[in-house]
Amino acid sequence: MTQQTPTILITPQAQAALEIQVERGGVSGDLAGGLLFGYAPDERHRLVLSFTRLGAEVGFGRRDFSLDQTRTSRQLDHARGLNPQANYCGVWYIHRTPSPELSDEEWKQTQTLLEDPDFPFKDLVCLVLCFYSGALKVHASSFNRHHSARGQAPAPTQLRSTTEQPPTPSAAPRPAAAPAAWFKAPAVAARLTKERERLAAKYQVEPGVAPNGEMIFRLTPRHKHETLAFYIACGPGFPDKAPHAFLLAGGKPYPLSSPGLNNWSARQGLAEVADELIEWLAFAPDEYVAAAEGAMNEGDHAKAADLLLLVLMIEPRTSRAARLLAQAQAALRE
Numbered sequence: 001m002t003q004q005t006p007t008i009l010i011t012p013q014a015q016a017a018l019e020i021q022v023e024r025g026g027v028s029g030d031l032a033g034g035l036l037f038g039y040a041p042d043e044r045h046r047l048v049l050s051f052t053r054l055g056a057e058v059g060f061g062r063r064d065f066s067l068d069q070t071r072t073s074r075q076l077d078h079a080r081g082l083n084p085q086a087n088y089c090g091v092w093y094i095h096r097t098p099s100p101e102l103s104d105e106e107w108k109q110t111q112t113l114l115e116d117p118d119f120p121f122k123d124l125v126c127l128v129l130c131f132y133s134g135a136l137k138v139h140a141s142s143f144n145r146h147h148s149a150r151g152q153a154p155a156p157t158q159l160r161s162t163t164e165q166p167p168t169p170s171a172a173p174r175p176a177a178a179p180a181a182w183f184k185a186p187a188v189a190a191r192l193t194k195e196r197e198r199l200a201a202k203y204q205v206e207p208g209v210a211p212n213g214e215m216i217f218r219l220t221p222r223h224k225h226e227t228l229a230f231y232i233a234c235g236p237g238f239p240d241k242a243p244h245a246f247l248l249a250g251g252k253p254y255p256l257s258s259p260g261l262n263n264w265s266a267r268q269g270l271a272e273v274a275d276e277l278i279e280w281l282a283f284a285p286d287e288y289v290a291a292a293e294g295a296m297n298e299g300d301h302a303k304a305a306d307l308l309l310l311v312l313m314i315e316p317r318t319s320r321a322a323r324l325l326a327q328a329q330a331a332l333r334e
Helices: 012-024 073-082 104-115 145-150 186-200 270-281 284-297 301-314 319-333
Strands: 007-010 033-042 045-054 087-095 123-132 135-144 155-157 159-161 203-209 215-221 230-234 244-249 252-256
Touching: 007 012, 007 123, 012 045, 012 087, 012 123, 012 135, 012 215, 012 244, 012 301, 033 073, 033 123, 045 073, 045 087, 045 123, 073 087, 087 104, 104 123, 104 135, 104 145, 135 145, 135 159, 186 203, 186 215, 186 270, 215 270, 230 270, 252 270, 284 301, 284 319, 301 319
Parallel strands: 007 045, 007 159, 087 123
Antiparallel strands: 033 045, 033 087, 123 135, 135 155, 203 215, 215 230, 230 244, 244 252
8 A cells, every 4th residue: 555545434333334235235237336425534534424325227337327317415415414524435346255356347437436527536435345255354445547547456545443533634623532531540441451352252342432532342243143233332430330332323323222231230241231232132123113114104214224224234134124225215316
């Protein structure tokens, strides 16, 4: 990676939702993928906030593809609700092989997007989600006009998950962070290290610090429910103060509850809470599907889609949820 190649940042919300798309989408002749929304906080970084999936009905994968025909204004508005600087920033594809190399069709689609008059940046983010032999790996690259003119592949680059968007160069100085580095106190740091070690026995663990100072653990089960990602957050006062847990869909947190969280004591461990949450989530899909149907009846297709994505995170084989999600997403594209 050259120094000029920007590092790609992605919010946990966007990454979790993209992983669900891999579970949903098979490759059946047409390109599997879509557009990314985000912005450039500085010359060295590109930040992905959200995405949308596209199909052949809007020309995705063809040379006549154009942004003004994608019917993605609602999705772009949603991204700008996360950050007003958001715009179209790239493309993503699903591969059912371990190779992240773009096919000819994908390369041409990437070039078409970069050269679209409505594309606002001099380079674009390219994410390839390789799902092969039950394992998912996300590859990031940057594609610029130099690559386009010379027929070159995008330049591989780093992909980092972040729970805090980096400031723009013009942003005003931030006030001092709330409860500064509470998790660095020796006793608390030792407890959090032990909690992470215990969680890692059963879960893939990605820790991060949120803007409000909370320590957040993104958890993905290693054996059952491998497509599910959920979060446990600890704040100042932990372990005496209870953590809280949530799922993310559409950039919004959906709180989780369990007896262990409701009756928390410092003697408990996060691994016990995580195991209990997995058990309780088994009862959640029916409730979420019912709520999604209610939202669709009220015309709130975005909320319905979020709820149905949660269902498919918990249980990907819920065919009723998949059908309803397709209807909700079709309504959003209209």
